[in-house]
Amino acid sequence: MTKNILIISSDNTGHGHKSITESICEKVRKNHDVKIHVIDGFSMGGQFLMNIGKSYGPITRMSGTLWKMIWHFSSLKPSLVNQFIESQIKNDFLQLLDEVKPDLILSVHPNFNGSVINILEKQRIKIPFVTLIADLVNIYPLWADKRADYIISPTVEARDKCIEFGIPAENIKVSGFPVRSxxxxxxxxxxxxxxxxxxxxxxxxxxxxxxxxxxxxxxxxxxxxxxxxxxxxxxxxxxxxxxxxxxxxxxxxxxxxxxxxxxxxxxxxxxxxxxxxxxxxxxxxxxxxxxxxxxxxxxxxxxxxxxxxxxxxxxxxxxxxxxxxxxxxxxxxxxxxxxxxxxxxxxxINSHAAEDILQLLLQVEDRSYETAAVPSYS
Incomplete structure (x- = not known):
């Protein structure tokens, strides 16, 4: 049976999230039992959220100080960030679930961890949710949501930070950083x-x-x-x-x-x-x-x-x-x-990191997909 995986990534906040996604997708091409659907998370919030995502480049180019302020401020109130993103993406995300019917959701961007889990919980939709951290040492609290089924960490340092944030060690898998072949x-x-x-x-x-x-x-x-x-x-x-x-x-x-x-x-x-x-x-x-x-x-x-x-x-x-x-x-x-x-x-370097991550995703225990809880927008 084909397993559908929904990957929530980002095309405009640097190139790393997209590259990580591509490294996993190229492994899927060799596995006919897997189908992947990739979405830019910011696109689910319309033009307003897309503009926020696109602002990353100009801000980081022009003012490292401003970016530091934004990063630290959002780190202090992760729940507020989650609630804001949730409010922006809810309708489009639920429509996407209705269309794709994923067996598993993988997030490779911190803004779409707690926000997506919030929606799933409130709608009583049970789909395994996995986070793949795209940073090495200094990770956002948004990466470390205790409700995720698993958190995949590229380094021991990021894993240790997740544990500091209260994530049980058994819910964290260290994979190495996935790089395109x-x-x-x-x-x-x-x-x-x-x-x-x-x-x-x-x-x-x-x-x-x-x-x-x-x-x-x-x-x-x-x-x-x-x-x-x-x-x-x-x-x-x-x-x-x-x-x-x-x-x-x-x-x-x-x-x-x-x-x-x-x-x-x-x-x-x-x-x-x-x-x-x-x-x-x-x-x-x-x-x-x-x-x-x-x-x-x-x-x-x-x-x-x-x-x-x-x-x-x-x-x-x-x-x-x-x-x-x-x-x-x-x-x-x-x-x-x-x-x-x-x-x-x-x-x-772990040259098999992307393959290891894909195999972990395929081993995540299936849960019932409650289609009745997903509203149809067709």
Whole structure:
């Protein structure tokens, strides 16, 4: 019997939720007994809620301080956030249930955990509900709803935070961070031949946040290197970088907007400079590309740089002026430090995380689906 899984994700609050969803969906294609329906949770609240979701990019690009205030304020009153989202999505969500009739609901966005469970409880609809956390260390209270059947955590650190929030340990499964299969590769040690430029990639998540220009200048002024920069959806940043860097450094610099072949850029790079975005970090780790973390969004990303250093998955650069010293240390002794990072990345990454998550979802105990409790909007 085919199992229907409804995934509630988000297309506009960064690219991580969408990437995680895609990593699971690609595993389903090999399993004919599973059917997945994906919905952008914000779309269930009409244009008003969609505008809220779309505001994530501009806010994080323009003001980290404002984003920190929003993140911490909503963390203090998770029940109010749940009630607000519930009121916005209720009608569309119930109609969706009537159409899809899911055997299980998986949420990969914190705004649609407690809010959806509220609706299910009030309507007396019994459908297994599972949360998949998309952050590494600093997690929202909204991720940790005790009413969820299971919470899937990508890290031990996020699991421990859930336990602090009162989630029973037996209801939490640690899976590793799911990454799309095209990013996974197992490479050998770093070898930089004499006369060969160091190949660097500079990126900052789907929203293009960070001081990419200073990073590029420090690299190009101090090393024989080529640089590829991914500005993401930040069109103004892309234009600015093209104007300031291309005219000065010419073919040593390539600048991209939002790109779907980021894995090829990673495979072709010796080092990747990135913000502490969980998705970008783990895609680089899966591609076995050493990372230099140059910043993190306040709130959910604050401890991600320390997480990377803890497991020797990369190094942290707090100031662009430190780049010369950091690169020299990584390249010393024939790239000994760089090779240590690559070895640790290969040992750390769970290349089967997406498959493990899918198998867990398929094992979640079925419950009766009370179709009578779901109003029809047809």
């Amino acid at each position: 095209r990013f996974h590769r197992d490479t050998g040690n770093f070898i930089l031949k004499k006369g060969t430029p160091l190949k660097c990639l500079i990126m900052s998540g789907g929203e293009g946040v960070g001081n990419m220009q200073n990073i590029a200048k420090n690299l190009l002024d101090n090393f024989d290197c080529t640089i590829k920069i991914v500005a993401g959806r930040n069109a103004k940043l892309k234009a600015k970088l093209e104007q300031t860097l291309k005219s000065r450094y010419g073919d040593k610099v390539e600048i991209f907007g939002f790109t779907k072949n980021i894995q090829d850029l990673m495979f072709d790079s010796d080092i990747a400079f990135t913000r502490g975005s969980p998705n970008v970090m783990f895609e680089a780790i899966a591609s076995n590309t050493p990372i230099i973390i140059t910043g993190a969004l306040p709130g959910q990303e604050e401890d991600n740089p320390a997480f990377a250093e803890k497991y020797n998955l990369g190094v942290v650069c707090k100031n662009a002026n430190e780049i010369k010293s950091i690169i020299n240390k990584l390249l010393a002794n024939n790239g000994e430090k760089l090779n240590d990072i690559k070895t640790c990345q290969r040992k750390f």
